[in-house]
Amino acid sequence: MRHVVAVSIGDIYGIGPEIVFKACVHPSVRERVQPIVFSPRGVLESFAPSSNVPINYIDATRNLQPDSINVFETAGKFEPEAIGKTSAQGGGAAIAAIEAATAAVLNGSAEAIVTAPISKESIALAGSAYRGHTEMLRDLSGASEVMMMLVSKTMRVSLVTIHTPLRDVPNLITESLILDTIEMSVRALQNDFGIPQPRLAVLGLNPHAGDGGYLGPEEQEIVTPAIEEAKASGHAVSGPFAADAFFSAYSTTSFDCIVAMYHDQGLIPLKMSAHGKAVNVSCGLPIVRTSPDHGTAFDIAGKGVADAASMIEAMLMACEIVEHRGKAQER
Secondary structure, rough: EEEEEEEEEOOOOHHHHHHHHHHHOOHHHHHHHHEEEEOOOOOOHHHHHHHOOOEEEEOOOOOOOOOOEEEEEEOOOOOOOOOOOOHHHHHHHHHHHHHHHHHHHHHHOOOOEEEEEOOOHHHHHHOOOOOOHHOOOOHHHOOOOHHHHHHHEOOEEEOOOOOHHHHHHHHOOOHHHHHHHHHHHHHHHOOOOOOOOOOOEEEEEHHHHHHHHHHOOOHHHHHHHHHOOOHOHHHHHEEEEEEEHHHHHHOOOOEEEEEEHHHHHHHHHHHHHHOOOOEEEEOOOOEEEEEEOOOOOOOHOOOOOOHHHHHHHHHHHHHHHHHHHHHHHHH
């Protein structure tokens, strides 16, 4: 069964168009996915000569041609000479594509959304106050909370704080925020990944997990109480672990998900082990959303050398989550 997936083009001057095109024509994607690309006109055409898959512009999501790349035209003007550069134009086009693709999922025209990379600088130049997709999709979908989980073949990492300057992290870490992240992780693992009794590992904030309070009080005062409360609710949670020792001894059979306190703490080891195939999953949304684990890569945009592996995985994982959610609703 092919699932209809809305794909937002990302920053039209980054590698988004290239990896979207490469993913759409990949055999594994064509077998599982019926993508609808949300993009300004003319963006994907530069890649079309390398493929026998035609591009079909549609004015309604019901007018799909199964053997084509179906494109729903969104606002924005594509100027090839701007490839590789940040701009308000690129940011505005990315926002318009995200909004239209999200609306398609919310109205039932598509089953999931996969988002190509955007530039935080470009969307800021276009007037957006958002730091990234995650927060934008939270508001567009009407969700009260959202959590970022990165997933590879061997590891899942959920984040207590997301796109936050490191100097601000300690003041944002609270017992309730950690507990919310644990609970959202459990629900996602059960409903989106089909794991009925997930096991979670929680990392400490400080080096050596605070070393008994000598390197910081957060583990004793905040992290451990959150873990104990999660245990009291019946969740299989362990920690707090010292991050460096934990990842050096990590085993895929020990835990289903790792809860990291901040972005780089969890995502550096995951991305090192994923070899370019990790996927970003937004948990807590009423819609299914995935994305590749990398950015716009302006330095190689338009050169035809971008690796679409993570985008391919994101499209396939979106289908898997749709199927898992369907089974969860039947239970």
